Amino acid sequence: MAHAHEIQPQIRGSPGHEESGGGDDREWPEPATRGPNRRGIRWWVLVLVDMLMLLCGEAMAPLLTRLYFNSGGGSMWMATLAQSAGWPLLLVPLLLTPAAAAAVAAEEPQPAAAGKVAAVCVGLGLLIGFENLMYSYAMLYLPVSTFSLVAATQLAFSAVTSRLINARRLTALVLNSVVVLTFSAALLAMGSSDSDGGGAGASGSKKRALGFVMTLSAAAVHALILSLFEATFEKVIKASTLRWVLTVEISTNAVATAVAAAALLASGQWRAIPGEAAAFEHGAAAYVATLAGVAVAWEAASLGTVRLIARASSLFANVTGTLDVPLVPVLAVAMFGDRMTGIKVVAMLMAVWGFLSYVYQHYLDDRRAAKRKGRSQAQA
Template identity: 35%
Template sequence: WRLKQSYNEAIPSSGAALAMESQFPNQAQTVAAGGALGRRTLLLLSLVLMVVGGAGGPLLTRIYFLHGGARVWLTSLLQTVGFPMVLPNLAAAYLHRNGRGGWRRTFSVTARGFAAFVAIGVLTGLDAYMYAYGSASLPLSTSSLLFSTQVAFTAVFAYLVVRQRFTPYSVNAVVLLVVGPVVLGLNSSGDRPAGVSNQRYYLGFFMSLGAAAILGLTLPLVELTYLRMKQKITYTLVMEVQAVLSISASVFCIVAMLINKDFQAIPREAKEFGLGETKYYLVLAACAVLWQLVNLGFVGVISTSSSLLAGIVVAMLVPVGEILAVLVLHETFNGAKGVALALAIWGFVSYLYGEHHSHREPKQTVGEELELQPGP
């Protein structure tokens, strides 16, 4: 048998672009209609939000636990409850759009897209809980290194969900990011915080890996949902998606807090907080703001680029988290962490080099043929 595939342009290397042209042929033109300058501006803004929030959110979460905080579901809620920050911008976008005249749909998200994002939001709430449990049980430097493995999970799930191409460089990055946690696990005897049992430490260890795996799944799922909606990526659409994801995840966490009676414990915990009652509420508020910046950045990067790039940015923040943990929290930085950090950076650089190399390859021309040998 002989199958012919014709391409008008070069075969793209990003998961989003590849999925657009292979499964959703009209999507590439729809997204392009948004304008290259607008997309680059939104991508740059999203990257800045991810860096600022990704550096501060984990640090303040760990500070909460170090000074007497113990409500895991509360810190899970803080990772998603900052969604009111997007509502004024969303309202302004609606007013601006309606002021142009003509009929327009009230919401940019389709009904199917809304249902999909609600489900992904619930999954995000579970991911937030697993991450918070790891933060409560592990030093920040350790949990950050473990969470960086989400790049490996993202690469695998991006291949399965949106047909992200694997290259030798991305495979190398995945292997390196998997070896890092193994090194940490084999050399964790002196890393356990005071007052944390071995059982809780290792449960936190695997919870952090589980959180990385769930994030690695949700990023391609968000990307796939964008692709299936076949809509132009606009600022309003990104804000709507973030609101739906955050509200769904927040409701999931609030229900768990009600069952766990966390709301009744907050006033007592505030009075006993090591930094004082006022700073307790300031830490909670700052956590909510910083984590919302991360969430906005995630959705923006995925919508303007790919889920794998969003995962790579998280891995890039690992050295920042390590430095902050040592300088602010005075955590020890042993040889195992050094090896794991070096592997994480090596994997990150390997992936970036692979992306750069793939973009420099000559464009493949029309009429590429794929031959399949007939069976016996």
């Protein structure tokens, strides 16, 4: 199982610092040879900031999207566009970050050719645009509390993609997390009803079924994207400085925005935007503010995710995202009157249990790696 201090040297370390990890032990391919330096107080503070960005963004973005649909918004492509349109906000910190801001940058391998990096960013941007469209449909057809709980299955998909793409170990606890989260989503699918309080497009069993399919598909694509981000930092860019994180985040979201904007124009939905804003339940200003809030919230979540991937791993970022599972349904009940049924409570508890299973595995990995490092130092 991948964890923060194992992956850190792999992403940031130089080839000459790996000899002390015991290269003949293939069970632990990324020993924490420089772990104490990387996992000091400053590292944990930065990780905490990234986690807060991710959690706040993922908690508010679905709620604001639901507010958009409930208050009269109906443009699917506008909702999709808003999910990636916040990337210009990152130009300010990018411009303020010098190319050689981090001293460690001099120790990192040179990134791949610009053309290769650009091609990867375009590919990831297209995947993100596709994922955003599926999430838009999902949030239209499902109550936000149900959407949040079903979307938590992305951790299960992430365990699989991390194994296949990033060669991370699947332990019994991780498999337990996968199974529990999968059953949690299945329980919600069987217990969903028209009275759950979705948006304007949520009525009808076919639309509910489409909402579940879209949410599960988007969760799978999201897990794939996170693993590809990890592989990009590790194998293509071979660097994880703040400047590279911002560059990749801006590039991929700019591509996703261009795709959504082109689709908005091609579909003709842009003609209905002025009327939609005028008829918005809370006024045109609230219409603009709601979409702007969606853009900022998703951008915060996306940046927090990419930074966690660069500092730790895609699975670590996905596990952090599951912390929103008990938060969003409660907020949805308070804001939109979603019913907190017994089935949702059980599904929420199952999702939390799946999260705790992974956290415990992370704890065991930390202890085992620390013992292994201690033995290596004693032998030296």
